[in-house]
Amino acid sequence: MKRFAVTLAALTMAAPAFAEGVTTYPTDASFEDAAFAVESAIVGRGLVVDYVSHVGAMLERTGADVGSDVKLFDAADVFLFCSAVTSRNVMEADLMNIAYCPYGIFVADKDGEVMVGYRNYPEGAMQEVQTLLDEIAKEAVGN
Template structure:
């Protein structure tokens, strides 16, 4: 986990963890619906447009039997997909190949253990600006 994010999270009293290589997980104290509303509001309040809400949890639950699995991964799981013209231009002017990281996503997931908000841990360098944006959005969402 990036030291700046860890310091911010600890300073805000947030319990965070890296769930897997490249993912930052922040527990949400509330319902899945409250978390999705909070994430959506935090994105839109910055003047950003949500391009898509991907219903990944529904798809996984619907298709499990079709692929030979009876494992329920999530009770609910949505991913909010969006972009920032300002931040995207900045990171792509630094390196046009940063386009592979766009658009950005914040996932809200519910398991029997609770609700969490997840985003990618981007590489050091110019992409840190994107991670900072996502960190700020998640921090706002969990504080509401």
């Protein structure tokens, strides 16, 4: 029974976590290494990172301004990018899929627990984007 529990725990740690509408993958890498891996995985597909949103720094900087002393992340960035091919495919299927572009993959560190993740997309044509994001996230964490 103990072996089963250990095996189950190991499988759970290797599997993606699903918060409502979000897929995340844990990594043993540092925040900096995970962020570099995400950017490299995006660029390695011939895509361009349009913007890196430093969400963690913004939340830390503005906490007192909004009356909070809660530290949400040690670090958190969102990499925003688009794919001409994938975007064209999903928008030819439904012009309103423009609402989902650009696509984002985040890297977050909370108390030394680093994760890479992305927002889940609706069924249908947007699953092409979700597959792309999943491939990039898995590559970044070494899966």
